Amino acid sequence: MPVTFRKQRRKLVAQIRGEVDHHAAEPLRREIDNRIRADKPSVLRLDFRNVTFMDSSGVGLVMGRYRLLRTWGGKLELSGMSRTVERIMQLSGIEKIAAVITEKGSSHETRTNHEAGN
Amino acid sequence: MKPVQTMKLEIESRSVNEAFARAAVSAFASQLDPTVEELSDLRTAVSEAVTNCIVHAYRNSVGRIFITASVYPDGMFSVKIRDKGCGIEDVEKAMEPLFTTLGDERAGLGFAVMESFSDRVRVRSVVGKGTAVTLYKRIRGRADG
Ligand SMILES: Nc1ncnc2c1ncn2[C@@H]1O[C@H](COP(=O)(O)OP(=O)(O)OP(=O)(O)O)[C@@H](O)[C@H]1O
Ligand SMILES: [Mg+2]
Numbered sequence: 001m002p003v004t005f006r007k008q009r010r011k012l013v014a015q016i017r018g019e020v021d022h023h024a025a026e027p028l029r030r031e032i033d034n035r036i037r038a039d040k041p042s043v044l045r046l047d048f049r050n051v052t053f054m055d056s057s058g059v060g061l062v063m064g065r066y067r068l069l070r071t072w073g074g075k076l077e078l079s080g081m082s083r084t085v086e087r088i089m090q091l092s093g094i095e096k097i098a099a100v101i102t103e104k105g106s107s108h109e110t111r112t113n114h115e116a117g118n
Numbered sequence: 119m120k121p122v123q124t125m126k127l128e129i130e131s132r133s134v135n136e137a138f139a140r141a142a143v144s145a146f147a148s149q150l151d152p153t154v155e156e157l158s159d160l161r162t163a164v165s166e167a168v169t170n171c172i173v174h175a176y177r178n179s180v181g182r183i184f185i186t187a188s189v190y191p192d193g194m195f196s197v198k199i200r201d202k203g204c205g206i207e208d209v210e211k212a213m214e215p216l217f218t219t220l221g222d223e224r225a226g227l228g229f230a231v232m233e234s235f236s237d238r239v240r241v242r243s244v245v246g247k248g249t250a251v252t253l254y255k256r257i258r259g260r261a262d263g
């Protein structure tokens with residue numbers, strides 16, 4: 001499954017997995033749209049922590065979901081973005097339409113990166 | 119400058135080949151001992167150019183995509199992604215961030231990403247004949263950490 005969902009009251013968290021290119025974006029879009037059309041969450045959080053690759057198709061995916069959410073006044077959050085994913089998102093000025101959630105207590109993440117960096 | 123060596127790859131414009139194309143180019147570039155970040159930048163830029171051939175150049179058909187990658191003695195790496203599709207009417211305009219001819223699911227950021235993730239992008243296009251995008255990236259590698 002390229003995306004799994006978790007509900008936190010009126011917030012829906014969509015955990016995206018694997019590579020987000022044009023090929024993968026199609027099924028992702030379908031699954032997310034089916035779910036949010038049914039749930040009409042007031043907040044949708046797209047979580048990128050398990051995304052291993054993303055190109056501009058990922059930005060299109062975010063923008064498209066934003067447009068749909070807006071039809072019932074839903075808000076969009078983005079979390080778990082790697083530095084590369086964030087760099088691509090920033091080219092689009094996505095911060096204007098979505099709240100970017102950064103980790104609190106990032107000490108764990110810092111330690112992991114340090115160890116991986118040999 | 120003459121390349122040290124060159125790799126050619128020809129694929130069909132099917133979306134399933136996007137991952138293959140960027141993996142193949144990145145594997146070929148590995149001989150320059152690139153950093154993880156340099157390889158990741160290269161994969162992203164290649165993915166943009168290949169996707170454009172699939173979604174724009176051969177929009178309602180399947181055509182062939184020609185990829186040529188070259189390694190130069192000074193550590194420069196180039197990859198040309200060429201199609202025989204519809205071509206681009208106004209290249210300068212097409213390269214503007216957020217410009218897209220395909221609305222809804224496209225952000226219009228492909229060229230902006232290519233420019234930001236490589237050192238130079240050259241585009242040659244003839245309407246009705248096709249487009250060639252060449253990405254240049256200097257690989258500094260892991261040598262000086
Ligand atoms: N190989 C190509 N053949 C024909 N037209 C192209 C080609 N590459 C790009 N274009 C044109 O240039 C425009 C801009 O391309 P760009 O990659 O920047 O954005 P996009 O593909 O529309 O959106 P995104 O890349 O964000 O999904 C495209 O909308 C298309 O009109
Ligand atoms: Mg594109």
